[in-house]
Amino acid sequence: MMLALSGASVDGSLYTDVVDLARRSPAWFDDTVSVWSAYGLAVFAVLMAAGWWRARRVDAASAVTALAVPVVVVLAYVVNSLVKLAVHEVRPCRTLHAVTLEACPAPTDWSFPSNHAAIAAAAAVALFFVSRRLGVIAVVAAVAMALSRVWVGAHYPHDVLAGLAAGALVAFVVMKVLVRRPQELARRIAATRLRPLLVS
Template sequence: MTVWARRLPSVTMNFEDTGLYRDITDFAHDTPNWVQHGAGIWTEAGLLVFAGLFATAWWRARRGSPRAFAIAALAPLATAVAYVCSEVLKSAVAEERPCRAVAGAAASLAACPPHGDWSFPSNHATIAGAAAVSLAVVRRALLWLTAPLALLMAFSRVFVGVHYPHDVIAGLALGTLVALVAARLGRSPMTRLAGAMRTSPAPAVRWVLGPGPACVPSYETHARR
């Protein structure tokens, strides 16, 4: 009796999630072709948008303080760590993709990944969650841009039929958690490293890290001149 009581919530949740997956994929097939094509493009191209935001944050941070540069540099690193965590969890859970497991569901708009490319959690949603949060740590106002992009990325994975809703929710949560932990633990050592490396004699290293804040002559310096 106890075993059945423990299994029942899990079975019920899985049933409800499968039903929501069906509803979303059915809705996807009822949308205009341009919406379907747009979702298919965004579900992959969205990663390039986050990459562009990382590059912009890095470029702006080259003329910032070592701490500002460290925070900007941590953003892609935290996202990469989140992706690795997602892959490890995928291998441990080994959940089949809904486009293969849900009988009678509408055909996925995107190609169903092969068997062994597991479903839980969503790598795309994990990357999107980590990127959105870590970029917001770089500049808080960016959250108004990155959060909707991450949510849209997560939803698109269900919309095109390659993930369950719980896959993308877990991915967003995992990415957010890893990004916050990375920012908390990595900020100080990365700041020290950036400050030390800016004195490197190697031109390539100095170019990557940038010159730091521009030296503004003080009033006393002008007076002596």
């Protein structure tokens, strides 16, 4: 079933306030936020790689947990994308005809929930199962990513909040299930050509 969410009626005025503030802000700040919004997800890939590199020096079970993080992120993206297809919320830059820092996406590139926010939140929550320190860094980065998507005009505030919630929920549930039997998965992987991924 397809829903038609009217995002402007939820928090359109807040979105407009944020976009107007962005237009009045210093160019260097807007440029920084825009770069982060466009390329910041690469930071999560670096954090995942760092988590795996450290985990494989601990034991095979820890390495399996770290290797699960990118898989969980992909799963969260898929789930979030399915919600997008079901909801069909038009981007705020089209509905409100706002002048935004980022070019308005195509008409069929739906807004709710934010994929960027979902990916960032999934990575952050999953990384907590690998390293508390990396998890904290990723949480800060995830919040920054969510805020940046509103600042550049790509999403309503409720889009990024929903994306954060969806990504975090998927990651928490999957990682909770995984950490119950990491040793068993480690033994299976160790018997394949993927063994070098588990041990240093």
